[in-house]
Amino acid sequence: xxxxxxxxxxxxxxxxxxxxxxxxxxxxxxxxxxxxxxxxxxxxxxxxxxxxxxxxxxxxxxxxxxxxxxxxxxxxxxxxxxxxxxxxxxxxxxxxxxxxxxxxxxxxxxxxxxxxxxxxxxxxxxxxxxxxxxxxxxxxxxxxxxxxxxxxxxxxxxxxxxxxxxxxxxxxxxxxxxxxxxxxxxxxxxxxxxxxxxxxxxxxxxxxxxxxxxxxxxxxxxxxxxxxxxxxxxxxxxxxxxxxxxxxxxxxxxxxxxxxxxxxxxxxxxxxxxxxxxxxxxxxxxxxxxxxxxxxxxxxxxxxxxxxxxxxxxxxxxxxxxxxxxxxxxxxxxxxxxxxxxxxxxxxxxxxxxxxxxxxxxxxxxxxxxxxxxxxxxxxxxxxxxxxxxxxxxxxxxxxxxxxxxxxxxxxxxxxxxxxxxxxxx
RNA sequence: GCGAGCGUAGCCAAGGGGUUAAGGCAUCGGAUUGUGGUUCCGACACUCGGGGGUUCGAAUCCCCUCGUUCGCCCCA
Numbered sequence: 001x002x003x004x005x006x007x008x009x010x011x012x013x014x015x016x017x018x019x020x021x022x023x024x025x026x027x028x029x030x031x032x033x034x035x036x037x038x039x040x041x042x043x044x045x046x047x048x049x050x051x052x053x054x055x056x057x058x059x060x061x062x063x064x065x066x067x068x069x070x071x072x073x074x075x076x077x078x079x080x081x082x083x084x085x086x087x088x089x090x091x092x093x094x095x096x097x098x099x100x101x102x103x104x105x106x107x108x109x110x111x112x113x114x115x116x117x118x119x120x121x122x123x124x125x126x127x128x129x130x131x132x133x134x135x136x137x138x139x140x141x142x143x144x145x146x147x148x149x150x151x152x153x154x155x156x157x158x159x160x161x162x163x164x165x166x167x168x169x170x171x172x173x174x175x176x177x178x179x180x181x182x183x184x185x186x187x188x189x190x191x192x193x194x195x196x197x198x199x200x201x202x203x204x205x206x207x208x209x210x211x212x213x214x215x216x217x218x219x220x221x222x223x224x225x226x227x228x229x230x231x232x233x234x235x236x237x238x239x240x241x242x243x244x245x246x247x248x249x250x251x252x253x254x255x256x257x258x259x260x261x262x263x264x265x266x267x268x269x270x271x272x273x274x275x276x277x278x279x280x281x282x283x284x285x286x287x288x289x290x291x292x293x294x295x296x297x298x299x300x301x302x303x304x305x306x307x308x309x310x311x312x313x314x315x316x317x318x319x320x321x322x323x324x325x326x327x328x329x330x331x332x333x334x335x336x337x338x339x340x341x342x343x344x345x346x347x348x349x350x351x352x353x354x355x356x357x358x359x360x361x362x363x364x365x366x367x368x369x370x371x372x373x374x375x376x377x378x379x380x381x382x383x384x385x386x387x388x389x390x391x392x393x394x395x396x397x398x399x400x401x402x403x404x405x406x407x408x409x410x411x412x413x414x415x416x417x418x419x420x421x422x423x424x425x426x
Numbered sequence: 427g428c429g430a431g432c433g434u435a436g437c438c439a440a441g442g443g444g445u446u447a448a449g450g451c452a453u454c455g456g457a458u459u460g461u462g463g464u465u466c467c468g469a470c471a472c473u474c475g476g477g478g479g480u481u482c483g484a485a486u487c488c489c490c491u492c493g494u495u496c497g498c499c500c501c502a
Binding site: 003005008059060061064065082111113115116117118119120121125126127129194205210259269276277278280281282283304305306307308309310311331333362363364365366367368369370371372373379381383384385393395397400402 | 459
């Protein structure tokens with residue numbers, strides 16, 4: 001490409017799409033407010049080792065997807081590939097847990113992963129997520145999931161499927177990893193090459209392979225739940241009970257393993273069938289060890305993140321986010337009238353109206369055409385005659401009714417204008 | 427990172443070696459020089475993502491490259 005273009009896997013969000021983003025963000029805000037979550041904003045880049053320590057060096061995200069660079073001070077920095085590590089870091093750094101009780105936080109912003117782009121997957125993408133820090137209660141898990149479901153429901157998504165599993169404690173997983181490796185090692189040569197690789201790096205991921213032969217082998221492999229302590233199993237059952245009590249339908253998916261190392265116990269995904277391969281619209285789980293692993297005290301936590309681009313695909317499909325129109329459109333022609341029109345626009349704006357001023361200087365007919373298309377309720381017209389007499393024509397575009405008034409009366413009749421606008425809306 | 431498809435105007439597109447690159451939407455101008463939503467007329471790609479090659483001749487064939495889409499991997 002000879003001309004300039006956005007980097008691969010990034011996208012401009014143009015005004016016609018921004019209305020959808022604002023819609024999603026507004027619903028997120030009100031959903032989180034209703035559950036007493038507070039917003040937190042952390043840096044878009046962090047020290048590289050935060051992610052290495054938090055997410056895990058063996059993960060794909062850290063191993064091959066990070067945007068890492070060295071700054072002028074020779075520091076290794078990384079554009080955040082997710083935000084849980086950053087929030088945990090902020091919690092530690094500002095001693096938020098010392099304020100006692102539970103920290104319920106939410107965030108929204110861009111994340112970066114070096115991946116091959118496709119529909120619903122970009123290199124710069126956006127996540128809205130929540131983190132509940134400081135509670136080990138199964139109710140925290142259930143609440144976080146419930147809030148996620150509230151959010152998706154409020155967005156009007158009809159078919160979110162909640163997939164749910166427990167991957168036990170770190171100890172459970174360690175025991176399971178050994179059992180799994182013991183079981184698989186004799187079959188090593190029969191495994192696909194990816195899985196052979198994972199046998200040493202990340203054996204749990206072999207479970208969700210799609211390779212036929214490997215699937216056959218893992219059919220009879222030991223299961224995680226067999227290795228889980230009775231406490232872990234009890235915890236798993238408690239969360240299930242709570243979800244059931246809340247009337248939330250879920251499917252237990254024993255194959256569900258998250259890609260990041262910090263998860264413990266509860267893991268879940270919410271999927272929307274319509275999206276095909278990139279169907280996961282929200283994912284998360286419990287991460288009891290993360291804060292401690294990053295050098296903080298022991299802070300049990302649970303959270304999730306939702307991909308805004310994917311939500312956007314669904315929300316757009318369901319249509320119907322009203323474009324916001326201006327209240328008034330101001331049309332003018334002639335030097336004095338045009339100057340008056342600018343001043344009038346300002347007056348109206350200061351009175352609280354949304355006003356678009358036509359700057360074209362073209363024929364009144366053309367300007368009216370634009371007034372019509374702008375969706376404004378009324379058009380204010382100023383020409384030579386009005387400039388001469390200090391008047392302005394107000395035409396209500398739906399009815400075609402036109403009235404004339406003095407320019408300096410506008411302030412006085414503002415309440416009437418407001419009233420008319422409100423009537424038109426209802 | 428691997429395999430495959432696609433790339434013609436702001437948008438949706440036809441055209442698959444022969445020279446004027448269909449059509450629709452949008453936009454702009456006019457009919458209507460101070461009054462809109464309809465209608466009618468007109469304008470709107472020295473050029474087919476970019477670079478190179480084959481050919482008398484390339485949007486059409488070949489190579490490279492960039493972007494995108496689908497599958498794998500992984501993931502929100």
